[in-house]
Amino acid sequence: MKIFKFFITKIFLRKMIFSIGMFLLFFMANYTIFTTARLILSTFQGYQEIKIMDQEGTYIANLDPDSNIDMDAIVENGTQKVYDYLNNNFKYAFYTDGFIASLPNNDDMEISFSYMNEEYYKLNQFELSQGTDLNFDYQFNKDKEIPILVGKGLSKTYPVGSTIKIEVPVLEQSMTLKVQGVLKQNAYHSNFYALNSKTYYNFSVFLPVNQEFIEHANIDLQLNGLMDIVILQTTKEKVANLSEIMQDNLGLKFNFFSQKENYDYFNEYYLHSLKIMSIITLILIVIITCLSVWNALVSIRLILKDFTINLLVGLSYSKLKKIFYSYFGILFFINLIVIFLITAYSRYGNWLRKDATFVTYGFFALIGMDWFALLVVFLSDIIIGMIIIEIMLRKIKKIPISLGVLQ
Amino acid sequence: MTNIIDLNIREKVYKKKKTQLSILNNFKLEVNAGEKIAIVGESGVGKSSLLNIVGLLDTDYSGEYTLFGSLTANLHASELAQWRNQKVGFVLQESVLINSLTIEENIKLPLFYVGSGKKTFKLEDFENVINAIEIKPILKKKPLECSGGEKARAVFARGIIMKPQIILSDEPTASLDVENRKRIVNLLFKMNEEFNTTIITVTHDLEVANRHDKVIHLERSK
Numbered sequence: 001m002k003i004f005k006f007f008i009t010k011i012f013l014r015k016m017i018f019s020i021g022m023f024l025l026f027f028m029a030n031y032t033i034f035t036t037a038r039l040i041l042s043t044f045q046g047y048q049e050i051k052i053m054d055q056e057g058t059y060i061a062n063l064d065p066d067s068n069i070d071m072d073a074i075v076e077n078g079t080q081k082v083y084d085y086l087n088n089n090f091k092y093a094f095y096t097d098g099f100i101a102s103l104p105n106n107d108d109m110e111i112s113f114s115y116m117n118e119e120y121y122k123l124n125q126f127e128l129s130q131g132t133d134l135n136f137d138y139q140f141n142k143d144k145e146i147p148i149l150v151g152k153g154l155s156k157t158y159p160v161g162s163t164i165k166i167e168v169p170v171l172e173q174s175m176t177l178k179v180q181g182v183l184k185q186n187a188y189h190s191n192f193y194a195l196n197s198k199t200y201y202n203f204s205v206f207l208p209v210n211q212e213f214i215e216h217a218n219i220d221l222q223l224n225g226l227m228d229i230v231i232l233q234t235t236k237e238k239v240a241n242l243s244e245i246m247q248d249n250l251g252l253k254f255n256f257f258s259q260k261e262n263y264d265y266f267n268e269y270y271l272h273s274l275k276i277m278s279i280i281t282l283i284l285i286v287i288i289t290c291l292s293v294w295n296a297l298v299s300i301r302l303i304l305k306d307f308t309i310n311l312l313v314g315l316s317y318s319k320l321k322k323i324f325y326s327y328f329g330i331l332f333f334i335n336l337i338v339i340f341l342i343t344a345y346s347r348y349g350n351w352l353r354k355d356a357t358f359v360t361y362g363f364f365a366l367i368g369m370d371w372f373a374l375l376v377v378f379l380s381d382i383i384i385g386m387i388i389i390e391i392m393l394r395k396i397k398k399i400p401i402s403l404g405v406l407q
Numbered sequence: 408m409t410n411i412i413d414l415n416i417r418e419k420v421y422k423k424k425k426t427q428l429s430i431l432n433n434f435k436l437e438v439n440a441g442e443k444i445a446i447v448g449e450s451g452v453g454k455s456s457l458l459n460i461v462g463l464l465d466t467d468y469s470g471e472y473t474l475f476g477s478l479t480a481n482l483h484a485s486e487l488a489q490w491r492n493q494k495v496g497f498v499l500q501e502s503v504l505i506n507s508l509t510i511e512e513n514i515k516l517p518l519f520y521v522g523s524g525k526k527t528f529k530l531e532d533f534e535n536v537i538n539a540i541e542i543k544p545i546l547k548k549k550p551l552e553c554s555g556g557e558k559a560r561a562v563f564a565r566g567i568i569m570k571p572q573i574i575l576s577d578e579p580t581a582s583l584d585v586e587n588r589k590r591i592v593n594l595l596f597k598m599n600e601e602f603n604t605t606i607i608t609v610t611h612d613l614e615v616a617n618r619h620d621k622v623i624h625l626e627r628s629k
Contacts, residue, residue, distance in 0.1 A: 003519050014507045306505045311464070313565070314492025314520025316485045 003315075007323050008330075011306050018299035023331055025295060029288040029384060030335045030377045034343075036281040037373035039196050043274060045188075045369070046195025052123050054259040059231045059239045060192065064253040078249040079222035083214055085245045086229075089238065093120035093230040094209060096221060097189070097199065098357075099169040105157040109203040109356045113169055115221060117209050119232060124189075126206070131160040131181025140212035147180040149206035152361060155182040168207070170221035177207070185361045186368075192228060192262065195270065203356035223250075231256065289384050296392050307396065317397065324389045332381040336374060343370050411572070411605060412438035412461065416470035419456055430456060431468070436623070440572070441603040443596070445616035448625030454609040455577055457625070461607060462495050462575045463487045475572075492520045496571035498563050498579045498595065504550040510557075511546040514564045521569075533568065540564050540594060556587035563594055567604075574598060576608040580615060592618065 013019045053060060063069075086092055097114035105111065116124075118136040126149070134147055150158050158164055164177045183201050191197040214222060226246070231239055239256035246254045257265070300307075307320065344365035350358040360367045366374070414436040421428040430453035438444055446454050459465035460472065463479060466487070472479045475494065479487065504513045515533065537543050540560045545553050553561070559579065566574060576595060580588035592615055598604045608619060616622050 006519055010505070010507055010512070305503075306507075309503060309505055310516065310520075311488070312462075312491060312497050313517040314488050316488035318485055319488070 003319065004323055004326055008327060011303055012327055015299055015302055017295060018303065021295050021299070022292065022328075023334065025288055025292045026331055026335050026381070026384070027338065029285055029292070030332075030339055030381065032281055032284050032288070033380050034339050034373045034377050036278060037376040038369050040274070040278065041369045041372055042196040042198065043270075046190030046198070049124075049190045050192065050195060050259070050262075052125075053230060054263070055232075057233045057235065059234060059236075059256040059258055060262060061226060061229045061231070062255045062257055063227055064255050067252045067254075069252065073251050074219065074223060076219045076222065079219055079226070080215065081249045082226065082246055083211070083222065085242065086231075087211055090234055090242070091119060091232045093117065093123050093232060094214070094225050095120045095228065095230075096224040097204070098224075099221070101166060101169050101205070103154075103164065103166060103205070105154055105203070107153060107203070107351070107354075109153065109354050109359065111154070112204045112356055113207055114201070114204050115170070115207050115209045115213075115217075115225070120230070121208065123230075126187060127184040128181040129184045130155065131179070134180060134206065134208045136208045136210050138208075138210070140210070140216060145176045145178040147208065148177045149181045149183055150179055151183050151187065151200075151202040151204045152185045153202040153356075153359065154205070170217045171213075172218060173216075177205070193265070193270075195266065199357045200360055202359050202361060226250075226254070285380070285384075289387060292384065292388050293391050296388050297395055300392055300395055304396070317393070320396070321389070321393055324392060325385070328385045328389060332378075332385060335381075336377060339377065340364075340366065340374065343374075410437055411440045411475055412436060413473040414461065414470070415472070416460065416468055418470070419453065419460070419465075419468040430627075431460075431625075434625075436461070438605055438607065440605055441599065442621065443599055443606040443619040444608070445619035445622045446607065446609045446625060447611065447613065447616050447622060449627070452625040452627050454625055458575045458577050458607065458609055461573075462497060463491050488520070489522060492517055493569050494572050496566035496569065496574045498566040498574055498576040498591075500559070500562070500578055500581055502558070502582075503562055504558055504565075506550050509547055509549055510542065510553065510561045513550065513561055514542075514546075514568055516565060517569050532570070536564050536568055539597075555583055556590070559583055559587060559591055560594075563591055567598055570602060571604065573605045573607065576606065576610075578609060578611065580610070580612060588612075588615075 094117040095115070097112060099113040099115070100110050101113050103111040121134055121136070128149070129152065131149070134149055138146055145163060148164075158179050160179050160182060162179050164179070165174060166177060167173065168175045168177075183204075183206070185202070187201040188198040189201070191199075209217070209221075214225070231242065236256075236258075243254050243256060246252060307315070311317075311320075347360055347362060347365045347367070347370070349355075350360070362368075362370065414434075416431045416434040418429055418433075419431045421430070430451075434453075434457070436444075436457070446457060448454055456465065460468060463474070463482075466479070474490070482490070504510075505516070508516070514537070537546065540563060542557065542560050542564060545557050545561070548557075550558055550561070563579070566576075574595065579591050579595070583591065595606055595608070596618065599606050606619070608615065610616050
């Protein structure tokens with residue numbers, strides 16, 4: 001320990017290239033690995049989530065990019081006609097979110113309302129930490145209370161069984177909502193077309209919608225619900241007819257893609273760019289590792305005399321190896337701490353900004369994917385560290401430690 | 408007298424890309440405890456290489472080396488390091504100091520490597536050494552703040568701080584003025600007289616060489 005402390009304070013830290021230089025290079029490598037590992041894991045999670053749509057006869061709506069939305073031209077009657085057609089001819093999964101409501105809560109967050117019908121709810125199989133599943137067969141305006149699910153962040157203010165009297169944003173009328181269950185911590189939904197992008201439900205309210213609810217809802221809900229509507233157990237011809245009905249009543253062209261087509265899109269655009277990103281990351285890591293080796297070898301040249309003097313008076317190669325491993329271990333550990341702090345601050349920043357859709361609960365603020373990425377960084381550090389140290393030691397051993405080197 | 412060094416080198420080869428240089432061919436060295444040996448010869452004949460081998464820094468040669476009755480080939484690298492720490496002292500040119508350390512830290516450097524239960528070191532030993540060598544005033548200075556003579560004495564102090572049984576001295580006076588040269592050589596012989604320390608000195612200075620018990624002329628291998 002005494003020797004190690006001596007080397008750190010009297011030799012390594014005195015050479016900027018071996019302290020700051022190595023630290024910065026390792027930080028670049030670690031941060032690159034960390035962000036890529038997190039991106040890949042998040043995409044994989046989205047991929048798993050989206051798999052539920054991968055069924056024969058399932059089609060997902062997508063507004064044609066060339067369509068111009070003229071809200072003035074779209075009337076509630078038109079959207080309702082589309083829903084009437086849907087109700088009469090299809091089984092469909094309805095989901096829309098992002099409707100902000102002023103709902104007092106302990107954390108003073110803006111609450112997002114998510115609306116879904118029974119088919120969507122069944123497809124996604126949301127896990128609950130408390131309470132029971134949603135029921136969708138309530139009678140609008142007759143039943144006194146509509147059952148809802150809340151995110152973990154709302155469960156303290158609104159525990160299971162409590163009621164909330166609120167003006168529901170899309171109904172423009174006051175309703176009483178009864179908390180039936182609490183979603184599992186960090187429940188999320190991935191974007192269909194950017195699978196790594198997630199919306200977290202910790203401060204969301206899940207409101208079940210049925211045909212009656214949609215009939216009473218305003219055009220915002222009706223139109224938004226159509227944007228990503230999922231048609232189940234149907235055929236290409238039938239959804240083509242639906243597309244025509246939508247065009248006639250809304251003036252908007254909707255395309256319907258099977259999940260297979262969505263996967264093709266994903267593979268063509270997103271997975272391809274993900275692959276490129278992974279390759280670039282790998283190349284970057286190799287370059288940074290080479291730079292680190294070069295940096296270490298330059299440092300060795302600068303410190304060689306100091307090493308040699310120490311070898312003269314009793315240092316052995318095995319002890320020197322231990323010193324290097326310990327020193328690099330400390331550098332990597334500090335790097336991991338820095339990345340941990342940056343990530344924790346970023347996660348905590350969502351709480352500070354009251355950014356309800358990104359707020360998460362985690363162990364020391366970090367959620368599972370962050371810890372996984374840190375583990376990947378830790379493992380890659382072991383590999384990078386071993387490569388650099390073994391090359392350094394080989395180089396040192398190649399230079400004959402002799403009196404000639406000193407003089 | 409006891410024979411503490413029994414060295415028999417068949418060949419020491421330096422390889423550099425496609426060329427190779429062979430030195431110290433069939434070289435034998437026997438040294439008794441307390442003996443003073445000077446090694447002279449022109450540059451490149453292998454004087455420093457010989458010291459590297461004797462000082463357990465270089466084990467890459469063909470031949471046998473018995474030190475204090477032990478065959479060095481049988482010693483583990485950590486044992487060789489321990490012997491360098493406790494049995495062999497190196498007195499080199501004045502530049503061989505770590506510039507980021509003070510003179511005191513440089514002198515005390517071998518103490519870091521004293522393993523537990525091994526040779527003990529007393530503070531008074533350090534005091535005795537610095538008093539004998541007269542370097543107390545420069546202990547807190549860094550090498551770059553010292554004169555050549557002061558640095559040479561610091562290197563000498565580091566070489567003897569563990570009271571080694573053998574001192575290997577490689578051109579210790581090469582860049583010193585006459586007065587400092589005399590001083591260092593006198594200190595070296597004083598160690599020999601007081602502690603019966605074996606001295607092996609590589610030098611170009613024949614005046615210094617002739618003060619030793621034996622002078623070995625190394626010649627280029629044919």
